Amino acid sequence: MAEFSKQLERLEAIVRKLEAEDLDLDEALRLFEEGVERLRVAREQLVQAELKVKKVLEIESPS
Amino acid sequence: MGQPLDLFAAASAEGAWSVGEVTKRARAVIEAGLPPLWVRGEITGFKAWRSGHWYFSLRDKTAQLRCVMFAKQNYMLPTPVDGMQVFVFARPSIYEEKGDFQLTVMELLSTAEGGLWKLAFEKAKAALLKDGLLDPARKRRLPAFPRRIAVVTSPDGAVLRDIQSVVGRRWPLAELIVVPAQVQGAKAEASVCSALNRISRLPVDVLIVGRGGGSVEDLWAFNSERVARAVAAMPMPVISAIGHETDVTLCDLVADFRAPTPSAAAEAATPDRAEVLAHCGVLGQRLARALRIASRHVVERLNRTGDRLTRGMDHRLERSRALLTAHSARLDALSPLRVLGRGYAVARDADGNVLKRVAQLPSGKEFQLRVSDGEVNGRVQ
Numbered sequence A: 001m002a003e004f005s006k007q008l009e010r011l012e013a014i015v016r017k018l019e020a021e022d023l024d025l026d027e028a029l030r031l032f033e034e035g036v037e038r039l040r041v042a043r044e045q046l047v048q049a050e051l052k053v054k055k056v057l058e059i060e061s062p063s
Numbered sequence B: 001m002g003q004p005l006d007l008f009a010a011a012s013a014e015g016a017w018s019v020g021e022v023t024k025r026a027r028a029v030i031e032a033g034l035p036p037l038w039v040r041g042e043i044t045g046f047k048a049w050r051s052g053h054w055y056f057s058l059r060d061k062t063a064q065l066r067c068v069m070f071a072k073q074n075y076m077l078p079t080p081v082d083g084m085q086v087f088v089f090a091r092p093s094i095y096e097e098k099g100d101f102q103l104t105v106m107e108l109l110s111t112a113e114g115g116l117w118k119l120a121f122e123k124a125k126a127a128l129l130k131d132g133l134l135d136p137a138r139k140r141r142l143p144a145f146p147r148r149i150a151v152v153t154s155p156d157g158a159v160l161r162d163i164q165s166v167v168g169r170r171w172p173l174a175e176l177i178v179v180p181a182q183v184q185g186a187k188a189e190a191s192v193c194s195a196l197n198r199i200s201r202l203p204v205d206v207l208i209v210g211r212g213g214g215s216v217e218d219l220w221a222f223n224s225e226r227v228a229r230a231v232a233a234m235p236m237p238v239i240s241a242i243g244h245e246t247d248v249t250l251c252d253l254v255a256d257f258r259a260p261t262p263s264a265a266a267e268a269a270t271p272d273r274a275e276v277l278a279h280c281g282v283l284g285q286r287l288a289r290a291l292r293i294a295s296r297h298v299v300e301r302l303n304r305t306g307d308r309l310t311r312g313m314d315h316r317l318e319r320s321r322a323l324l325t326a327h328s329a330r331l332d333a334l335s336p337l338r339v340l341g342r343g344y345a346v347a348r349d350a351d352g353n354v355l356k357r358v359a360q361l362p363s364g365k366e367f368q369l370r371v372s373d374g375e376v377n378g379r380v381q
Helices: A004-020 A025-048 B019-033 B115-130 B158-170 B188-200 B225-232 B250-254 B262-269 B273-334 B336-341
Strands: A052-055 B037-048 B054-059 B064-069 B085-095 B100-110 B148-153 B175-180 B206-211 B238-242 B346-348 B366-371 B374-379
Touching (some): A025 B273, B037 B064, B064 B085, B100 B115, B115 B250, B158 B175, B158 B206, B158 B262, B188 B206, B188 B225, B206 B262, B238 B262
Parallel strands (some): A052 B175, B064 B100, B148 B175, B148 B206, B206 B238
Antiparallel strands (some): B037 B054, B054 B064, B085 B100, B366 B374
16 A cells, blocks of 8 residues: 555646646647546555554563 | 560570560560651652662751651652751661661651652753753644544543544544553553553554643653653654643653643644534635636636627728629629620620620621610611
């Protein structure tokens, strides 16, 4: 699973690029599709995540 | 204490007491005659042994008293220094092996302002300040979307429960790595340092050091200079949530962020999932709008291109039309009809062949004569 912050950063970059630049339709569509996919994955991560708790024992520590 | 010594026997060399008997007797007399009591004096010759026991003397203008304070009594106390005025609650006794009269100290209070704690705190704080560890510029920003959050705390306390519940609600995308430590008692300092050391080698984005409220003694591990330095040396940002909001510990001072409670620490460590979801919604809307705008640009460009194309075509048509007119004028000039108009005529036979020579026109031959405004039939005579 891709790191959430990277996912979101890329998504924000896509939105900014799409908003700011006069792209040809192919490029705009390509970015749009990538954005939609990343949005889907990010939403999925947010909705489906369940906290994992791991205990690290002190005894293991000397190394 | 045992059977009374025979004082008369001791009056002669033959009846002499052993050293052990005298010290034992003296100890019994002193312990019976001087119950535990408060003593006031100035510390001198202070020495802390590796065992943790403290040895020092209390003195005033006229006398000195040897004192011992064992590790199990002093472990929670900051270390006193020579010259400090203190009160001790102590049991006077004889240390038989050395024959020393001494106080076994059970409690030690400083008469300095704020007490020993305050003094030790200020001393450690000054040392940290000198090394720049309290510089606000050192404070690191907490990560926006942490993947791994480590927690150093008591494994079965309310602190861990609170943190786990808040992180689970706000940012379950994270992994919570719990490193249990003793947060109070004689081993707390070493235990916390060891937990910190362990975490410093793990890929962790942010660390919470937590401890519920308690007395100044309970929180002492987090006022230890050693723990404070370990916190300052952590490779990732540290959130400190020690005791109640009013108890500022050294650990709080060196941490990158100080939270009033463990729950607040967990909130500071995490973004709110609901807010991030809402943000994603906005990004989705912007994405769709941006595409609409981008495609509108393309359509506009297409329209503009179409216009140019049409204009080009019109131009070409115009030229063709002019050309056509010119050509037709020239065509017109060459037209046989115009020749006929000038009074010439064309003779054709029945098959349409033009009759140009006399030989084609024998007597009696029928022909058609085309003049400017029509045809007439004729016969050669």
